Amino acid sequence: MKGEIVALETEFFKALAHPTRLRILEKLAFGEVCVCEFIEQLDLEQSNISQHLAILRKQNIITSTKVGLKVMYRIKYPEVLNVLSLVREVLAKQLKESEELIKHLTDPFE
């Protein structure tokens, strides 16, 4: 029971633990995006982008609809974006702290 929840959480974090997938989500934060745009903007092989989209889809983080030849992707649960911004907050706090350490190193008598 508890182990299965941890497993779900793990898979979720794994899905987010790749720069390409984070960049995809960043773009989707502004709304629907078609695969062709990702190909244009991310400067990666089409097949690679498609693989990363598949991972996010499998994790139920994004969904797609086919519109003619194109496939439009969007974020399925907007709460995912809150996770991303919360992580950025933690990182900001971490960086601020090391910044202060540097300050003390360079101006030790202030």
Next chain:
Amino acid sequence: MKGEIVALETEFFKALAHPTRLRILEKLAFGEVCVCEFIEQLDLEQSNISQHLAILRKQNIITSTKVGLKVMYRIKYPEVLNVLSLVREVLAKQLKESEELIKHLTDPFE
């Protein structure tokens, strides 16, 4: 610039993307824990636990202090726990939705 932020985020998610490390954080949510307790409760090799602790330490998520022979670990930025609970919320929402799908499958005429 933007790429480096994404890289930081990626490393952060990677640090959380393992069941053992999530279990460690779960235990640390209640307060300080010594390595010996992890060894006892997680039923894994000592060296393996130590490796996972090192990954969380390197990511600046936890810190340790030595007390005699023992080493006590604790969460450094409590905000990390908010990330975990937010993720659980997303998972809950996802599961609730698939639960409703099952309901419609089994009682299609309700």
Next chain:
DNA sequence: AAAAAAGATTATAATATTAGAATAAGAAAA
């Protein structure tokens, strides 16, 4: 000082993830 206890580190074999190339599948246009 030698032995023991608690953790950390290193090396390595097994496994998993990733990127790129090739191919397939689907829809629309010619």
Next chain:
DNA sequence: TTTTCTTATTCTAATATTATAATCTTTTTT
């Protein structure tokens, strides 16, 4: 209906992660 366009899938080689075993390191007992 053949061709073209857009995306998905499969295969594979390269890389990264992981767990175990063995080896330190540090501190405390004896």
